[in-house]
Amino acid sequence: MAGLRERKKQRTRDALVRAANELFVSRxxxxxxxxxxxxxxxxxxxxxxxxFAGKEEVAFAIDVMIQERYVESLKARPPHERPITALRNAVEDSWNSIGEAVARIVPLDLHMRMWHLIETTPALTAVQMRNAMDMEHRLALIIAEREGLDVRADPxxxxxxxxxxxxxxxxxxSWGQGQDLTVQGAREGAxxxxxxxxxxLFDAWRPAAEEAPPRQRCVRRWT
Amino acid sequence: MAGLRERKKQRTRDALVRAANELFVSRxxxxxxxxxxxxxxxxxxxxxxxxFAGKEEVAFAIDVMIQERYVESLKARPPHERPITALRNAVEDSWNSIGEAVARIVPLDLHMRMWHLIETTPALTAVQMRNAMDMEHRLALIIAEREGLDVRADPxxxxxxxxxxxxxxxxxxSWGQGQDLTVQGAREGAxxxxxxxxxxLFDAWRPAAEEAPPRQRCVRRWT
DNA sequence: GGTGTTGTGTCAGCCCGTGCCAGTTTGGTG
DNA sequence: CACCAAACTGGCACGGGCTGACACAACACC
Structure with missing residues (x-):
């Protein structure tokens, strides 16, 4: 248990996040x-x-926490899994623990509505996209590490x-645009x-014979 | 040839874009x-x-123009091409005509430096990502149309x-991080x-036998 | 040339965000 | 307990982004 100063800071921070979420969602x-x-x-x-560095940052306080958890989940996946499998399983893992972690700061349905607000507010979607991009870089580093690759040389x-x-x-x-705003719905949609x-990407939409198949010799280039 | 009023407006607009680009790049x-x-x-x-609705918008004036051209290129691709082929070929097409279109407003190397600035300025990358997302929606609509699909029902x-x-x-x-800032370099990198x-996504990084293949029965669901 | 429309400049004002300084609270020390 | 240094907070002033309102100037049309 940290000192009084530390606890006080945490409390004001949480209060700010909660106040911001409520106000954002309501008005x-x-x-x-x-x-x-x-x-x-x-x-x-x-x-x-x-x-908080700005008004935007407080809107993403919860999201940042969730992202951290996802990164941890990915790092914890066993190394024998193939990259895409690890990415997918990490999603499943983190979704199990995120709910309660969020609920310790704001009510769950408030966060759901906040998420929907982000999707419908241009200024916030922009920031959300940038955050996603930053995270992609981190994830790529982790994947490259798992596979023993140089992320600079191998795209x-x-x-x-x-x-x-x-x-x-x-x-x-598309989940957010629908009506089913439960976590279960999101999980199945994903x-x-x-x-x-x-x-x-295989492009198995029509019979492949309609067009000459593109040469894909690229596999050799990185092996 | 439009009236004097129209031409004057176009001139001030271009002047603003040019001034903004120069100032952004220089300081x-x-x-x-x-x-x-x-x-x-x-x-x-x-x-x-x-x-311009805001300071950000003027920074993306050129990019928006380029995006419009790309959309036109995609619409013009022959319908027998498979989706991903059309997307790729549209890139090649539009790259041929973009250079001169840009040069009519700002010098080409200025735009290149502007593009690099966007990549390195957080506030701008965020907007860039949102623009990209908006465009993805438009492109998906075009692809869905080509293939006769309902974009709401088929992901x-x-x-x-x-x-x-x-x-x-x-x-x-990764092209922007390197030294070769020519259009040719970008083309080959892409x-x-x-x-x-x-x-x-095939995941052909290691022998596939290491892991049981995931069931992929989804193809049946949409055919 | 007169008239209505449209574009522009000026001004006032709100909100975001930051530097600065003074006052208060906390943690540690003699 | 008294004291001090460090950390946290509030108030103030100010720059910069952005908007509404109004008056004036420039254009288009007759």
Missing amino acids: GYERTTVDDIAAVADVSQRTFFRY RPQVLVASFSATMRTAMQ RGYLEALSPA | GYERTTVDDIAAVADVSQRTFFRY RPQVLVASFSATMRTAMQ RGYLEALSPA
């Missing part, structure tokens, strides 16, 4: 001012900016992670999209 | 104020905001486009990454 991101958030959390505006880890991440994002997006990933 | 995005841009283009700050167009786009982005990124795309 929208743009229509919420930093002063509002600070007032609800009972601190000054100046203090808010000592905890495959980066490409694989980027495609995987893009697919997950797409799944989450499974379906991931299953569509390889065939979509 | 950085954050250290350039809107007043600076307006001053160089010889208009008031208020007028700037009548042409494959969205997944394919997302993976393709992510791969292109990755290629552009080819290599695209060739890596399918094998990376």
Whole structure:
């Protein structure tokens, strides 16, 4: 148990996150001012900016936590799994523990609505995309490590992670547009999209004979 | 030839874009104020905001134009090409005509440096990612149309486009980090990454026998 | 040339974000 | 317990992004 100072800081931080999430969800991101958030959390505006670099950052506090957990899950996957399998299984793993971790800071359904707000607020989707990109770099490094590759010389880890991440994002997006806002629904949606990933790139939509197959000698180049 | 009013507007707009690009590149995005841009283009700050919704928008004026051209290229691809082939060929097509189109507004090397600035400025990369996402939706619609699919019911167009786009982005990124900032270099880099795309998802990195193959019965679900 | 439309400049004002300084709380020490 | 140094906080001023309102100038059309 850390000192009083540390605990106090954690409490104000959580209060700010909770206040921000509630205000954002109830009256929208743009229509919420930093002063509002600070007032609800009972601190000054100046203090808010000592905890978060900007208004955007507080909106992604939960997401960042979730991302950290995912990275840990991936690192913990056994090394004999193939890259894409590890990526997929890490999703399943982290989804099991995320719920309660989130609930310790904000109610779960509040976070769901917050996630939906991010998807529908341009200024926030932009930041979300950049965060996703940063994470892709980290994941590519982990995959490259697992496989003993140099991420600078071999594009495959980066490409694989980027495609995987893009697919997950797409799944989450269409899930958010539907009505079923349960975690279970997201999980099943993601499974379906991931299953569509390889065939979509195999291009097994029509009989392959319609077009001459492209030469794929690239495998030799990196082996 | 449009009226004087129309031409004048076009000229101020181009002047603003050019001024902004030059200032951004020379002293950085954050250290350039809107007043600076307006001053160089010889208009008031208020007028700037009548042409562009924000400081970010003027930074992507050229990119938006390029994106429009790419969409046109894709629409013009013959319908017998398979989706991924059409996407790839549209890249080749548009790269042939983009250079001169850009040069009519800003010098080409200035745009190259601007592109590099976007990659290295967090606030701009975020917007770039969102733009890319918006475009993915448009491309998925086009692909779905070509194939006679419903983009809401079948995730494959969205997944394919997302993976393709992510791969292109990755290629552009590693190209920007290198020294060869010629269009030819970008073209060849993109080819290599695209060739890596399918094998990376096939997972042909190690002998497949190490792990039981995942069931892929999904193809049946959408045929 | 007169008239309505459209574009522009000026001004005031809100909000985000930062540097600065003074006041308060906490943790450690004699 | 008293004291001090470190860390945290609040208040203030200010620069910069962005918007609404209004008056004025430039264009288009008759």
